[in-house]
Amino acid sequence: MSLRQTLKRKRNTGLGMRKRPRIECAAEQLPWKKSRRPLETGMGGDDGILELEEVEGVEVVYETTDGGKVAKFRVTEADRPGSSSRTPSEIGSSQVDPDDDHPEIPPPEVLAFDSALLPEWASHSLHPQLMHVLYKKGFVTPTPIQAAVIPLASKSRDIIGVAQTGSGKTLAYGLPILHFLLSQPRPGTNKRPLRALILAPTRELALQVSSHLNECLNPVDNGGDGVSPQASKEVNTGKKGKERNKGKEKEKEDASPTRPFKKPSPHVSVAAIVGGMSSQKQRRILDRGVDVLVATPGRLWDIMEGDDNLARELKNLRFLVLDEADRMIEAGHFAELENILRLTLRENQNDEIPTEYNAMTADSIGEEQKPEVSDGLQTFVLSATLSKDLQRNLKKRMRPKSNKKRKNKDDKPASTLDDLLLRLDFRDPEPEIIDLSPQGKVVSTLQEAKIECLTNDKDVYLYYFLLRHPGRSLVFLSSIDGIRRLLPLLELLEVKVSPLHSQLEQRQRLKNLDRFKSTPNAVLLATDIAARGLDIPAVDHVIHFQIPRTTDTYIHRSGRTARAMNKGFSMLMVGPDERRIVRALMGSISRDENEIPELSIELSMLDKLKARVQLARQIEQSQHKVKKANYEKNWMKETAEALGVDLDSDNARHVSLMTLLLV
Numbered sequence: 001m002s003l004r005q006t007l008k009r010k011r012n013t014g015l016g017m018r019k020r021p022r023i024e025c026a027a028e029q030l031p032w033k034k035s036r037r038p039l040e041t042g043m044g045g046d047d048g049i050l051e052l053e054e055v056e057g058v059e060v061v062y063e064t065t066d067g068g069k070v071a072k073f074r075v076t077e078a079d080r081p082g083s084s085s086r087t088p089s090e091i092g093s094s095q096v097d098p099d100d101d102h103p104e105i106p107p108p109e110v111l112a113f114d115s116a117l118l119p120e121w122a123s124h125s126l127h128p129q130l131m132h133v134l135y136k137k138g139f140v141t142p143t144p145i146q147a148a149v150i151p152l153a154s155k156s157r158d159i160i161g162v163a164q165t166g167s168g169k170t171l172a173y174g175l176p177i178l179h180f181l182l183s184q185p186r187p188g189t190n191k192r193p194l195r196a197l198i199l200a201p202t203r204e205l206a207l208q209v210s211s212h213l214n215e216c217l218n219p220v221d222n223g224g225d226g227v228s229p230q231a232s233k234e235v236n237t238g239k240k241g242k243e244r245n246k247g248k249e250k251e252k253e254d255a256s257p258t259r260p261f262k263k264p265s266p267h268v269s270v271a272a273i274v275g276g277m278s279s280q281k282q283r284r285i286l287d288r289g290v291d292v293l294v295a296t297p298g299r300l301w302d303i304m305e306g307d308d309n310l311a312r313e314l315k316n317l318r319f320l321v322l323d324e325a326d327r328m329i330e331a332g333h334f335a336e337l338e339n340i341l342r343l344t345l346r347e348n349q350n351d352e353i354p355t356e357y358n359a360m361t362a363d364s365i366g367e368e369q370k371p372e373v374s375d376g377l378q379t380f381v382l383s384a385t386l387s388k389d390l391q392r393n394l395k396k397r398m399r400p401k402s403n404k405k406r407k408n409k410d411d412k413p414a415s416t417l418d419d420l421l422l423r424l425d426f427r428d429p430e431p432e433i434i435d436l437s438p439q440g441k442v443v444s445t446l447q448e449a450k451i452e453c454l455t456n457d458k459d460v461y462l463y464y465f466l467l468r469h470p471g472r473s474l475v476f477l478s479s480i481d482g483i484r485r486l487l488p489l490l491e492l493l494e495v496k497v498s499p500l501h502s503q504l505e506q507r508q509r510l511k512n513l514d515r516f517k518s519t520p521n522a523v524l525l526a527t528d529i530a531a532r533g534l535d536i537p538a539v540d541h542v543i544h545f546q547i548p549r550t551t552d553t554y555i556h557r558s559g560r561t562a563r564a565m566n567k568g569f570s571m572l573m574v575g576p577d578e579r580r581i582v583r584a585l586m587g588s589i590s591r592d593e594n595e596i597p598e599l600s601i602e603l604s605m606l607d608k609l610k611a612r613v614q615l616a617r618q619i620e621q622s623q624h625k626v627k628k629a630n631y632e633k634n635w636m637k638e639t640a641e642a643l644g645v646d647l648d649s650d651n652a653r654h655v656s657l658m659t660l661l662l663v
């Protein structure tokens with residue numbers, strides 16, 4: 001567009017012709033709206049995409065400046081979200097004006113749930129929508145950690161919960177948070193104020209927690225996962241069967257005391273903020289406002305550094321959760337985590353904090369269930385592995401005075417989990433510690449075994465195990481190099497294998513995880529980023545190809561199988577130099593290494609497989625050589641082209657090589 005045209009457009013939009021004022025702003029400040037994912041294009045899954053967004057009422061204008069053509073976005077006033085009188089710099093700003101006179105949005109009306117259908121949950125008086133979801137998922141009984149945490153959480157107590165892997169810790173803190181938010185009116189401000197922050201150590205875990213909580217908010221009757229076991233049994237195949245089922249389902253629906261919610265409730269929103277995905281998009285999500293934010297500390301801190309409003313919001317949180325807190329220290333998020341936690345400290349710990357109206361109505365709770373601790377922030381710390389010492393220290397609340405506020409720049413930051421957790425400003429004078437971790441630390445439904453072999457023979461033993469014991473197998477290695485070596489070998493042996501480690505792009509990580517979840521007999525080669533929290537349905541085997549470095553890692557890795565009281569199998573592959581480590585690992589949880597039985601091996605089969613693995617190794621080595629040579633050739637060619645050097649003649653090649661080397 002020429003300058004003249006630009007000016008003409010400006011004039012046209014300027015005086016009599018202008019119906020709406022137009023505002024110029026940057027791309028990330030446009031009034032983006034959430035868009036439905038078109039399932040038919042195969043974009044229904046996560047696939048690395050957090051969400052699709054669209055924008056309307058935006059005019060793109062090109063202006064010629066001294067620096068060349070510049071695109072500008074103009075938004076019609078009526079299309080801007082919220083107020084009609086904000087300046088361009090306010091578009092996308094997340095500040096909530098406390099003096100705004102917006103009426104509160106009452107909680108959505110929901111049909112009552114007949115708690116006789118879930119008698120074991122009845123005493124927890126959860127919001128009907130949550131009861132409906134539990135019913136649809138077939139979660140008839142609260143797990144022990146849920147049964148212990150939920151009543152205390154409803155009394156606004158701070159909780160440190162330790163329970164075995166796969167024991168339902170996510171819902172133990174998730175249900176009380178969602179119950180509270182679903183039962184409360186929402187401030188009718190332009191933007192939802194942030195009410196709950198859940199910190200998780202890895203991107204995958206954060207995304208999983210966020211989708212787990214979202215499932216509780218969107219109990220759409222889609223016949224998928226959410227169908228109760230009874231309902232799914234009644235599904236019939238064949239045309240007639242389908243017709244009959246349609247009729248039956250309609251009847252059941254009409255008579256159902258839990259009639260499905262026609263529309264998902266927008267009353268509470270949950271979003272994830274993780275690294276490896278567009279931070280602009282994530283900023284926009286935050287600008288629009290969410291009630292519950294699930295985040296990895298690194299990305300959250302990145303975003304917060306440029307966003308004072310978010311930092312302010314953290315001061316007014318209602319819930320703070322540290323999921324797998326001990327792993328966050330290992331993941332190198334220490335400084336970010338500490339910075340974020342510092343924002344949740346009270347200015348003055350003696351500050352009176354007004355009693356917050358607890359979500360439950362007076363009718364639905366008994367006298368004895370009424371909130372006892374009145375406070376602004378409730379903190380939950382959960383893990384499958386928190387040391388007894390740490391629990392004792394937390395109980396005694398031995399928080400050094402300087403933790404309240406680090407006034408002196410030279411004060412050293414915290415450096416261990418104990419240090420960090422002791423910096424948490426629990427509002428509860430005595431946080432409740434619930435330790436349900438089992439004796440011996442691993443889940444009772446887990447069967448353990450080991451293979452002792454030469455390090456060089458581990459490949460063939462692994463291949464043997466995968467062939468001899470089909471199933472979904474998660475293989476842990478301690479290094480990315482180890483995965484890079486093993487992956488092509490298993491591919492050549494036609495194993496359905498994918499990698500998962502921190503040097504893969506986030507999109508690829510999620511894709512590989514999805515493939516592993518959806519493919520029977522799939523194998524995932526993973527580093528310890530997959531050790532914690534990941535709830536992958538039906539992992540049959542966990543294989544410790546390389547020995548874990550700590551007992552906690554052994555417990556968490558093994559905990560990817562045998563979840564929710566299902567059976568599972570964990571196998572240690574022990575090289576000669578690793579025996580000592582295994583002895584020490586087991587000793588630290590008062591176990592004897594000999595308690596773990598050796599896997600029986602059919603030696604005749606193993607011998608045959610050795611030849612195959614040997615051949616695969618040779619093929620892999622030659623393929624690697626060819627790839628390397630091609631890479632070098634291409635590199636030479638591209639560099640020569642870029643320098644305008646001819647590589648054709650021998651002489652020229654010699655000269656060119658010299659030139660390239662000198663360059």
Ligand SMILES: Nc1ncnc2c1ncn2[C@@H]1O[C@H](COP(=O)(O)OP(=O)(O)OP(=O)(O)O)[C@@H](O)[C@H]1O
Pocket residue numbers: 138139140141142143146163164165166167168169170171383384532533534535559560563564
């Ligand atoms: N009350 C329940 N009844 C049956 N299954 C449940 C119940 N609550 C949760 N689950 C299921 O149990 C599985 C494990 O739950 P979750 O991932 O919360 O475990 P976790 O204790 O956080 O494990 P980890 O320590 O490994 O992170 C999930 O698939 C979840 O849906």
